[in-house]
Amino acid sequence: MLKAAIFDLDGTLLNRDASVLEFINKQYERLSKHFSHIPKDIYMKRFIELDHHGYVWKDKVYAQLIEELDITSLTAEQLLNDYLLEFRNHCVPFNNLREMLEDLKKQGLSLGIITNGYGHFQLHNIKALGIEHYFDVILISEWEGIKKPNPEIFERSLSKLQVKPEESMFIGDHPVNDVEAAKNIGMVTVWKKDGAWDMPNADFMIDQLMELPSIVRKLV
The missing domain is CATH 1.10.150 (DNA polymerase; domain 1)
Structure with a gap:
């Protein structure tokens, strides 16, 4: 589940x-x-x-x-x-960002962010998108002292959310830092397609964020 x-x-x-x-x-x-x-x-x-x-x-x-x-x-x-x-x-959001997050919250999911980068800079960008209140956990590599694809940053996020890897999904655009790293610890993986990278071995692939809620409905 x-x-x-x-x-x-x-x-x-x-x-x-x-x-x-x-x-x-x-x-x-x-x-x-x-x-x-x-x-x-x-x-x-x-x-x-x-x-x-x-x-x-x-x-x-x-x-x-x-x-x-x-x-x-x-x-x-x-x-x-x-x-x-x-x-x-x-900061420009992808289409239907807030609608997608609201849908996932209505489905009862806890939400998190794991991002590589500098702490204050990335947090300012999250706040600029107006989405920080949707998330139960936000981990930024500078403040955590580790970065993707290190499995520890994923495990730390799961621990804070009190869920097992198989009870969680990771959504990202990078084949190694996001998809492969999350898959290696047993998470369900979703690749947000990006033509800059080769296609990874993800469980699901999406072009648009609003494709995600229907995937989640099959898994909750």
């Missing part, structure tokens, strides 16, 4: 690609006097390439941008601080 659903954040609940596009467009406009020698499309394209779907931290991204694009009036630290302060204002 399914008792809990635990989610990844970026690429699963937060439409990170859309959020990054919106943020980097606004950052260019906000700081345009420093980028007048750089076409906007070049700045945005190179940021996205260096970001590598969020798997490269932005201190390295901005240091590389400054070197490549000859940005002389701002430091990497200043650009990073802008990112830390402003990204939360550009």
